[in-house]
Amino acid sequence: MMTIVRRFCLLVAILFWQGGFMFYGAVVVPVGSDVLGSHQAQGFVTRSVTNYLNIAGIVAICFWLWDMVSARGVGIIRRRISWGLWLLLLLTLGLQGWLHVLMDQCLDLETQQILDKARLRYLHVWYLNISTIQWAANLLLVAITLLTWRSEDGNRVKPDRDAQQTV
16 A cells, blocks of 8 residues: 555656646746746746746656655666666756855845846856756666566566366
């Protein structure tokens, strides 16, 4: 039962984090820019929203940590790749948090003005690139996690067919 709870929590956390990221980037940002009349106005909304996405990421990788520590019968190569990707996710979340602080220094939040457009643009490109790496790492780790679950489930004790046929 605990395996199902662990996997369910991880799936919900990943869906919220990465689903939110993809929906926000693909739908909310363009619609928000259109409704608010500018990318700058939408940027001040995004500035706040990304804090929640990053918190969702921290929650998701905590559940991933629980799942990876609990995994049994995983090959050494798959385990190393999983841990490498997990560490990459942790690193990207840390970098996003740091870049967020640096980008905030380029803004006047009270007047919603950009104080240093060139620096903000440079930092924002880095933020987007790191987000893309994070998204790709998430996809790979999801695939490996599903393969791991399949292996774990296949290694569980199966009823003996011969014993069933003699009954």
